[in-house]
Amino acid sequence: MKELEDYYWFPPVLRNFQTEFIGFVVDKFNVYDVFIQHLKTIKLSRLPLTDLCSGSGEPAISILRKSNCFSRLKLTDKFPSALNITDNNISYEVQSTDVLDLEFKTGTYYTMFNAFHHFTDEEKLKITQNIQESGASAFIVEILEPTFFCLLKVFFTTTLGSLVLTPFIRPFSLKRLFFTYILPINIITITFDGMVSVLKSRSVNQYQDLFANNEHAINIVQLKNGLSPLIVIQIIGAK
Helix, strand or coil: CCCHHHCCCCCHHHHHHHHHHHHHHHHHCCCCHHHHHHHHCCCCCCCCEEEECCCCCCCHHHHHHHHCCCCCEEECCCCCCCCCCCCCCEEECCCCCCHHHCCCCCCCEEEEECCHHHCCHHHHHHHHHHHHHHCCEEEEEECCCCCHHHHHHHHHHHCHHHHHHHHHCCCCCHHHHHHHHHCCHHHHHHHHHHHHHHHHCCCHHHHHHHCCCCCCCEEEEEECCCCCCEEEEEECCCC
16 A cells, blocks of 8 residues: 555646645654753764655754754655745755755764654664665654554544644645535545554554564664654664
């Protein structure tokens, strides 16, 4: 199964509505604050940050500003958004960036937030191997687990949450209101993708099994965060 937003034929306007909704939720409810605190416990060189599968730009933008761990941020995505960014330390790569074909480089950290589950296990291993062989380092953070509680949480967030929160999402869009309240395609697609994402997600133990035979260091930790624990996969370059 694939999320609708991963298909080329999926309307860009609906894809943007999805990524903007997710970005709004994780920002307003401080879902990634515990990861920011985790970053501050690690000795990191203050290097640039390249975010993968960035979508609306959140949470990478907030993490750059709140953590003070990185010098600047470059956002990338297979389906890049046309964000109006006024911060000189933040840029969005206008060209499509496919993580599976990306040439990773040293001298920058890589992050991926709530997108690793979009890839098959074989693709996850390929991404990890490419990062390590390049000598780069990365943090992959997931907020989903394959549990019934997570399924319920995502279902209510994408249905009732969409109905309540949509008017407050920026940039304001009459189309967003129309496709949420008049013709609720937006709610249907967000909910469908949310359910598929939970079903494709992995637990900490499953990630540990997946990377059990990896030759180089991969640190996997679960950070407690109320009803939204995070799984952090820290990939350390081999060079």
